[in-house]
Amino acid sequence: MIQPAFSDPVLRSGLRVAQANLPTRYGTFTAMVFEEVASGCQETALVMGDINDGRPVLARLHSECLTGDVLGSLRCDCGPQLAAALGAIAAEGRGVLLYLRQEGRGIGLYHKLQAYALQEQGLDTVEANERLGFPADLRDYRLAARILHLLGVRGIRLLTNNPKKLHSLESAGIEVVGRVPLLIPPNAENLFYLRTKQEKMGHLFGDGHLDDHPLDDLDDGGGPPADRRRET
Numbered sequence: 001m002i003q004p005a006f007s008d009p010v011l012r013s014g015l016r017v018a019q020a021n022l023p024t025r026y027g028t029f030t031a032m033v034f035e036e037v038a039s040g041c042q043e044t045a046l047v048m049g050d051i052n053d054g055r056p057v058l059a060r061l062h063s064e065c066l067t068g069d070v071l072g073s074l075r076c077d078c079g080p081q082l083a084a085a086l087g088a089i090a091a092e093g094r095g096v097l098l099y100l101r102q103e104g105r106g107i108g109l110y111h112k113l114q115a116y117a118l119q120e121q122g123l124d125t126v127e128a129n130e131r132l133g134f135p136a137d138l139r140d141y142r143l144a145a146r147i148l149h150l151l152g153v154r155g156i157r158l159l160t161n162n163p164k165k166l167h168s169l170e171s172a173g174i175e176v177v178g179r180v181p182l183l184i185p186p187n188a189e190n191l192f193y194l195r196t197k198q199e200k201m202g203h204l205f206g207d208g209h210l211d212d213h214p215l216d217d218l219d220d221g222g223g224p225p226a227d228r229r230r231e232t
């Protein structure tokens, strides 16, 4: 069993934790649910190996995406990123994945579907959030950083394409010693979305990763209108 940096199940920090082994298709993790007692907010950590020995830990902070993670949506790359992250941690035999309940970059499932509807009218993912009155990204990693501290993690190698996530964690006191890309081949449904994340949100996909798939060669399956897509 993991021995976090506490002994009492109800923590002085206002979090309590339940944990059990979780065998998965990737390997066996220790699943831990941290509940913030005051709010009832729950976050899940999947831990493999010894992560509080002082060495940097391979880590993924994955924000919940019901449509991508569970339902197999092709509108984003969340599901394959989740699978690739768990696979990478299992391959190293050591690491942690935090599954964070901030659906739709923090706007929630209802508003995410509203944003999808706006994207079907031609807005991109950033414009759609803003049309609904939200910033492009509402996610907050402070509770995730607290959980990493409780797990004894001090330095991480972060599985992400999002450089802003590195800065958010560092400002919350987690040392990010490196970034490990999570590059998923794009599909016809998510290429415009991924390019928007690259161009407007600074996501790093590496040279050519999104360029090798000319839009005209891809199936038209309900993405942004064709005139809009050719602009990119």
Ligand SMILES: [Zn+2]
Binding pocket: 065, 067, 068, 069, 076, 077, 078, 079
């Ligand atoms: Zn998603």
